[in-house]
């Protein structure tokens with residue numbers, strides 16, 4: 134009898150650990166909040182805090198047209214004059230994240 138109680142206790146402990154792991158995972162996947170970064174304010178047309186294919190295409194086109202654009206230039210991290218998918222994905226969504234990125238290390 135005592136043994137069964139211990140197993141039940143351990144099982145519920147495991148379930149609790151698993152659900153808090155899920156909660157932590159959910160937290161890290163949440164949509165960023167706060168004012169958008171300058172790039173997102175301009176290009177995240179549907180304001181879902183993600184750059185989709187069409188929005189990314191607009192970023193790419195504008196950057197190809199004006200490679201000196203101070204808004205996009207800092208994010209062309211390999212300085213090849215082309216905005217790659219990875220570079221577009223790396224653009225911070227919020228003004229706060231952008232400010233943190235610009236801070237000298």
Ligand SMILES: [Ca+2]
Nearest residue numbers: 177179181183
């Ligand atoms: Ca969007």
Ligand SMILES: [Ca+2]
Nearest residue numbers: 209211213215
């Ligand atoms: Ca590039």
